[in-house]
Amino acid sequence: MFLIKLLFRNAFRHKLRTALTVLGITIAILAFGLLRTVVSAWYAGVEASSASRLVTRNAISLVFLLPSSYREKIGQIDGVKTVSWGNWFGGIYIDEKNFFPNFAVDPMTYLDLYPEYLLTPDEKKAFVHDRKACVVGSLTARKYGWKLGDTVTLKGTIFPGNWDFVVRGIYRGRDKGTDESQFFFNWEYLNESIKKTSPQRAEQIGFFIVGIKNPDRTAEVAEAIDRSFKNSITETLTETEKAFQMGFVSMTEAIVIAIQLVSFVVIIIIMAVVANTMAMSARERTGEYVVFKTLGFGSYHLVGLIFGESFVITLTGCILGILATFPAAKAFGDAMSTFLPVFFVSPRTIYLDILASIIVATSAAIIPALRVTHIRVAEGLRKIA
Amino acid sequence: MKIPVAYSFRNLWTRRLTTIFTASGMALVVFVFASILMLAEGLRKTLIDTGSYYNVVVTRKASGSEVQSSIDRLAASVVETQPEIATGPDGRNLVAKELVVLINLQKRGSTKPGQVVIRGVTDTSLIMRPQVKIAEGRLPKPGSYELLAGSSIAKRFQGGGRGERLRFNNREWTIVGVFDAGNTGFNSEIWGDVDQLMQAFRRPAYSSVIFRLSDSSEFSTAKARIEEDPRLALEAKRETQYYADQSAAMSKFLRILGISLTVIFSLGAIIGAMITMYSAVANRTSEIGTLRSLGFQRRNILYAFIMEAMLLGFIGGCTGLFFASFLQLFTISTLNFQTFSELAFSFTLTFPIALNSLLFSLIMGFVGGVLPAVRAAHMNIVDALRAG
Numbered sequence: 001m002f003l004i005k006l007l008f009r010n011a012f013r014h015k016l017r018t019a020l021t022v023l024g025i026t027i028a029i030l031a032f033g034l035l036r037t038v039v040s041a042w043y044a045g046v047e048a049s050s051a052s053r054l055v056t057r058n059a060i061s062l063v064f065l066l067p068s069s070y071r072e073k074i075g076q077i078d079g080v081k082t083v084s085w086g087n088w089f090g091g092i093y094i095d096e097k098n099f100f101p102n103f104a105v106d107p108m109t110y111l112d113l114y115p116e117y118l119l120t121p122d123e124k125k126a127f128v129h130d131r132k133a134c135v136v137g138s139l140t141a142r143k144y145g146w147k148l149g150d151t152v153t154l155k156g157t158i159f160p161g162n163w164d165f166v167v168r169g170i171y172r173g174r175d176k177g178t179d180e181s182q183f184f185f186n187w188e189y190l191n192e193s194i195k196k197t198s199p200q201r202a203e204q205i206g207f208f209i210v211g212i213k214n215p216d217r218t219a220e221v222a223e224a225i226d227r228s229f230k231n232s233i234t235e236t237l238t239e240t241e242k243a244f245q246m247g248f249v250s251m252t253e254a255i256v257i258a259i260q261l262v263s264f265v266v267i268i269i270i271m272a273v274v275a276n277t278m279a280m281s282a283r284e285r286t287g288e289y290v291v292f293k294t295l296g297f298g299s300y301h302l303v304g305l306i307f308g309e310s311f312v313i314t315l316t317g318c319i320l321g322i323l324a325t326f327p328a329a330k331a332f333g334d335a336m337s338t339f340l341p342v343f344f345v346s347p348r349t350i351y352l353d354i355l356a357s358i359i360v361a362t363s364a365a366i367i368p369a370l371r372v373t374h375i376r377v378a379e380g381l382r383k384i385a
Numbered sequence: 386m387k388i389p390v391a392y393s394f395r396n397l398w399t400r401r402l403t404t405i406f407t408a409s410g411m412a413l414v415v416f417v418f419a420s421i422l423m424l425a426e427g428l429r430k431t432l433i434d435t436g437s438y439y440n441v442v443v444t445r446k447a448s449g450s451e452v453q454s455s456i457d458r459l460a461a462s463v464v465e466t467q468p469e470i471a472t473g474p475d476g477r478n479l480v481a482k483e484l485v486v487l488i489n490l491q492k493r494g495s496t497k498p499g500q501v502v503i504r505g506v507t508d509t510s511l512i513m514r515p516q517v518k519i520a521e522g523r524l525p526k527p528g529s530y531e532l533l534a535g536s537s538i539a540k541r542f543q544g545g546g547r548g549e550r551l552r553f554n555n556r557e558w559t560i561v562g563v564f565d566a567g568n569t570g571f572n573s574e575i576w577g578d579v580d581q582l583m584q585a586f587r588r589p590a591y592s593s594v595i596f597r598l599s600d601s602s603e604f605s606t607a608k609a610r611i612e613e614d615p616r617l618a619l620e621a622k623r624e625t626q627y628y629a630d631q632s633a634a635m636s637k638f639l640r641i642l643g644i645s646l647t648v649i650f651s652l653g654a655i656i657g658a659m660i661t662m663y664s665a666v667a668n669r670t671s672e673i674g675t676l677r678s679l680g681f682q683r684r685n686i687l688y689a690f691i692m693e694a695m696l697l698g699f700i701g702g703c704t705g706l707f708f709a710s711f712l713q714l715f716t717i718s719t720l721n722f723q724t725f726s727e728l729a730f731s732f733t734l735t736f737p738i739a740l741n742s743l744l745f746s747l748i749m750g751f752v753g754g755v756l757p758a759v760r761a762a763h764m765n766i767v768d769a770l771r772a773g
Contacts, residue, residue, distance in 0.1 A: 017660050024656040031649040060553050061487040061500055062725070063452060064586070090453065158453050160445065160618065200589065231555065233587075237489075250497045251720035251727070262646060265417060269410045269650060273657040276406035280664045339638070367402075
């Protein structure tokens with residue numbers, strides 16, 4: 001008890017310096033936490049995807065489509081339970097900066113495969129039966145103030161023209177990591193409309209989502225699907241939803257790596273600041289430490305004092321920083337919801353925060369602690385004189 | 386009478402460990418600051434060099450990019466006959482009907498995919514982009530399954546080098562040459578004969594029509610005529626503007642990231658400098674008293690400490706900039722999320738960036754040093770002397 005009191009007294013002896021150091025740590029932990037949250041938001045799509053769903057698309061790239069007749073062929077493959085399909089629509093709501101992902105999907109099968117999008121039975125029914133219906137995530141609905149029954153017009157970039165939809169459902173995510181920014185509408189609506197305007201582009205599908213009976217057989221089923229279209233005019237590429245999402249993320253890997261690097265740099269910067277504070281404190285107190293030594297305290301006592309003080313300062317800053325991370329992440333997440341729809345501070349980030357501050361506290365105390373253990377009593381006493 | 390700069394410098398030297406800690410904190414901040422500016426500059430330079438002010442890109446209205454656009458043959462031939470189009474050395478119009486699609490390729494030495502632009506071009510495409518030069522091999526023969534790869538593709542993607550083969554649409558394609566397009570986005574593309582590629586991908590329509598203006602001031606006339614033609618649903622942009630729009634989101638992202646990181650990091654470094662300077666002042670209380678009793682003014686003391694802090698910032702700034710300059714050896718290749726295709730650009734250090742970074746480090750030093758310096762300057766002579 002006495003020791004802890006001494007540690008706190010020591011730590012706050014220089015109020016201004018300690019306050020500044022704690023503030024610096026708070027800022028650093030806050031920055032570190034936010035950057036880690038950005039990184040995990042980047043991987044949110046991968047985290048939220050299921051291992052028991054497969055994605056089949058054109059082997060050349062996503063720009064090319066597949067004939068709609070493939071859905072029957074995929075359905076016949078052994079191990080396949082449900083087949084759903086959709087197209088990336090790429091519509092723009094009023095202005096390009098109002099971005100949210102929008103897809104034309106087959107309502108019944110799609111909702112079957114994605115139980116994490118929660119809709120009431122009435123909403124589900126309306127989505128299936130109304131050809132102009134659309135379902136939006138609560139994040140997007142809130143952002144643009146859409147309510148059930150509202151008409152929403154999207155401007156097509158891939159499929160020209162203005163497209164009208166009626167909001168028939170607003171879905172919520174089952175889990176914290178579910179993307180609540182997406183927009184779905186009936187694939188038949190898209191298909192029937194382009195049949196009239198450009199018939200050669202109709203009956204084409206961007207991707208199939210395949211639900212399988214036994215999750216252990218994903219690799220086998222994926223291979224069976226690709227094998228059945230091998231050497232055809234349009235070959236397919238099938239992978240688990242996780243791998244598919246990962247493919248996207250790995251294309252932007254350079255950015256993620258940069259953010260990760262920067263998050264470590266901020267920790268190194270703060271390490272320098274804390275180490276500096278500790279070095280200064282220890283230098284000033286050389287005299288006291290020598291007195292301790294003279295009184296018979298061992299080196300490990302003094303080392304304990306220095307380490308303890310470093311931990312008191314760093315952990316205070318760390319706790320303040322973690323507390324500040326939550327409101328900051330909320331504000332940042334709201335501002336960036338277009339780019340990163342899933343944005344929350346994960347427990348993992350908190351653990352990393354604590355780990356980082358322990359490393360900072362330890363490494364900051366090492367040099368001063370070494371100095372103290374090596375100093376000779378006479379030399380130290382001379383220093384104060 | 387002024388306190389010499391050497392006094393400030395020697396003070397830093399005496400307390401080396403502290404100086405190193407503080408300066409290295411600042412160096413890291415300057416490093417991050419400079420590297421983000423360099424990245425943004427690299428992207429900007431790539432965009433500027435890619436487009437030509439004299440070229441016009443025509444795409445389908447509201448499509449936003451060549452990949453999403455399609456122009457049927459009839460519409461393309463209407464665009465082809467615009468009177469503003471320049472004539473080439475051989476008497477033909479400088480216009481190219483191009484196809485732009487994306488294909489998945491694997492990066493060298495990994496299983497990671499990238500999406501690469503394949504551009505179907507004609508012989509005029511090369512004349513209109515003088516920055517594209519053949520570095521190795523030769524041009525593809527018209528009507529053959531031969532391709533030309535940009536140097537960044539040749540380096541980074543499997544099957545992209547000269548003599549290597551790519552397989553898509555049940556056909557083998559041979560890379561017969563590599564082109565170097567300098568610092569441009571074309572380096573991240575693969576070029577081939579437009580007619581062959583349209584057939585291979587079974588695309589009946591072109592993606593875009595590019596033409597060169599005979600007089601660059603006639604752009605608005607040509608644009609108005611194309612966009613108001615009731616037979617066409619097309620839009621025209623200068624090539625420079627087109628490429629700037631393509632990366633607007635990326636530039637914005639880099640800007641937001643850069644500003645927020647710099648602000649947060651510099652707060653940390655300023656606090657570091659403040660701690661150092663406060664302790665410098667506290668340790669030298671009696672020294673300050675002596676200086677004052679020797680006749681130095683409060684002003685002189687203030688200057689001396691601010692000078693010391695700025696010197697600290699300057700050391701940090703130079704170190705950070707020194708390490709940042711090595712980043713120029715690196716190229717970043719990432720997905721441009723607007724076009725969904727690979728774009729490579731490198732860190733570019735310019736004189737204004739170097740100047741800004743050093744200025745920034747001096748400002749950090751100043752802000753960190755000003756409060757401690759004020760405290761030093763306001764010390765009472767008698768109290769200060771007694772403190773020793």
